[in-house]
Amino acid sequence: MASHDATATATVPEMAPVFHPIVWGDFFINYNPEPLQMSEERMTERSNQLKEKIIGLFSCGTIVEQLNLVDTLQHLSVDHHFHEKIDSTLRSAHAGEFNSSSLHHVVLRFRILRQQGFWVSPEHNTNNKLTFRWWKNLYREVGLNYSRDRVVECYFWAYTAYYEKEYTRASMILAKIIAIIIMTDDTYDVRATLVECRQWEESATSFLPEYLQKFYLKLMSTFKEFEDELKPDNKYRVAFSTKAFQILSSNYLQEAEWFHQNHKPRFNDQVKVSSVCSGGPWICVGLLVGMGDAATKEALEWALGCTDAVRACAEVTRFMNDLASLKRGKNKNDVASSVECYISEQGVASEVAIAKIGSLIEDAWKTTNQAHFELPELLLPAVQRVANITISMPFMYDNKTDAFTFSSRLEGTIKRLFVNPIKL
Numbered sequence: 063m064a065s066h067d068a069t070a071t072a073t074v075p076e077m078a079p080v081f082h083p084i085v086w087g088d089f090f091i092n093y094n095p096e097p098l099q100m101s102e103e104r105m106t107e108r109s110n111q112l113k114e115k116i117i118g119l120f121s122c123g124t125i126v127e128q129l130n131l132v133d134t135l136q137h138l139s140v141d142h143h144f145h146e147k148i149d150s151t152l153r154s155a156h157a158g159e160f161n162s163s164s165l166h167h168v169v170l171r172f173r174i175l176r177q178q179g180f181w182v183s184p185e186h187n188t189n190n191k192l193t194f195r196w197w198k199n200l201y202r203e204v205g206l207n208y209s210r211d212r213v214v215e216c217y218f219w220a221y222t223a224y225y226e227k228e229y230t231r232a233s234m235i236l237a238k239i240i241a242i243i244i245m246t247d248d249t250y251d252v253r254a255t256l257v258e259c260r261q262w263e264e265s266a267t268s269f270l271p272e273y274l275q276k277f278y279l280k281l282m283s284t285f286k287e288f289e290d291e292l293k294p295d296n297k298y299r300v301a302f303s304t305k306a307f308q309i310l311s312s313n314y315l316q317e318a319e320w321f322h323q324n325h326k327p328r329f330n331d332q333v334k335v336s337s338v339c340s341g342g343p344w345i346c347v348g349l350l351v352g353m354g355d356a357a358t359k360e361a362l363e364w365a366l367g368c369t370d371a372v373r374a375c376a377e378v379t380r381f382m383n384d385l386a387s388l389k390r391g392k393n394k395n396d397v398a399s400s401v402e403c404y405i406s407e408q409g410v411a412s413e414v415a416i417a418k419i420g421s422l423i424e425d426a427w428k429t430t431n432q433a434h435f436e437l438p439e440l441l442l443p444a445v446q447r448v449a450n451i452t453i454s455m456p457f458m459y460d461n462k463t464d465a466f467t468f469s470s471r472l473e474g475t476i477k478r479l480f481v482n483p484i485k486l
């Protein structure tokens with residue numbers, strides 16, 4: 063009994079809390095506002111003019127601009143002046159088809175409609191649909207149909223790096239980057255002239271033919287969309303990705319120069335350039351753009367520096383692709399491959415060159431493994447995603463075949479992952 067009383071005493075406050083006195087005192091009892099700067103009649107007239115101006119905005123612009131207008135009015139708490147207009151805008155946004163490939167726009171539409179009571183499916187297939195629509199626009203409407211039509215395979219490739227739901231943004235951005243690499247590679251290899259390649263590199267857009275001008279503008283708008291999808295303090299990541307794309311373009315141009323000069327480079331020079339042209343280095347930077355907080359500035363600097371695991375990723379991609387190209391054959395403007403350059407420089411048979419390339423792939427795997435325990439712990443999340451991409455290469459280029467280009471080889475894998483559910 064004595065201990066029960068002691069507990070009760072301990073839990074009951076000894077004194078009621080003391081609240082501080084009113085901050086305002088009698089201020090509002092004695093307060094007389096300053097006289098209005100204009101008459102009430104004039105104020106009403108001005109208010110009506112502004113309302114008319116806002117109402118006018120509802121009848122122009124895209125549906126995304128109108129949804130942004132609704133969002134702004136709601137944030138300013140003046141939306142109650144525009145009930146009718148907002149209602150009719152939301153009804154038409156809900157009933158009409160919505161084809162934006164921007165995740166930001168889709169989320170805006172979803173949020174505004176759902177908070178006003180309109181049913182919108184939360185189906186996050188939305189992610190791949192957005193990527194496929196973006197591709198359709200770029201590939202067909204911009205007119206890049208000389209390139210490999212492989213958006214599903216790009217999506218699958220990005221999925222090998224990020225399969226978790228919480229990384230869908232990172233995965234979608236990565237899928238688009240891989241798709242851009244494929245289209246740019248094919249542009250250099252099968253379509254553009256050397257002059258056009260140089261103009262592209264110099265961003266001399268006014269001199270470019272129409273199809274490249276459209277491609278360039280679409281790339282710029284895609285990079286802008288990446289920025290829109292990031293928090294303000296993460297937008298700087300896109301500049302790293304853009305820099306990696308510029309490095310890729312410069313190396314594509316070097317390959318084009320070699321091809322048009324009929325020049326067979328030294329093996330080491332060829333590997334240095336063609337490893338970048340594999341797209342691996344940009345993929346390693348690009349996969350960090352949409353990642354969470356683990357994608358630090360240090361991680362982006364490491365990826366852009368193209369050392370250890372990133373270089374290994376590029377080399378595995380290049381060498382496996384080159385071994386596959388022995389069977390696949392080359393594109394119209396393809397420069398001499400690493401295998402060809404090694405044969406030419408060393409004066410050896412193709413079997414010797416193939417064995418050499420195989421041993422370099424082994425070395426790159428070891429570098430990838432070492433990176434896990436040699437690099438600072440802070441970089442490990444980025445290293446793991448880079449390693450995921452490297453590990454995906456056998457899906458694409460195993461057994462000296464190019465399953466990405468001859469994509470029926472990937473059909474079964476893709477169906478098992480995205481189409482046919484596992485029977486429980």
Ligand SMILES: [Mg+2]
Pocket residue numbers: 247248250251339396
């Ligand atoms: Mg190429």
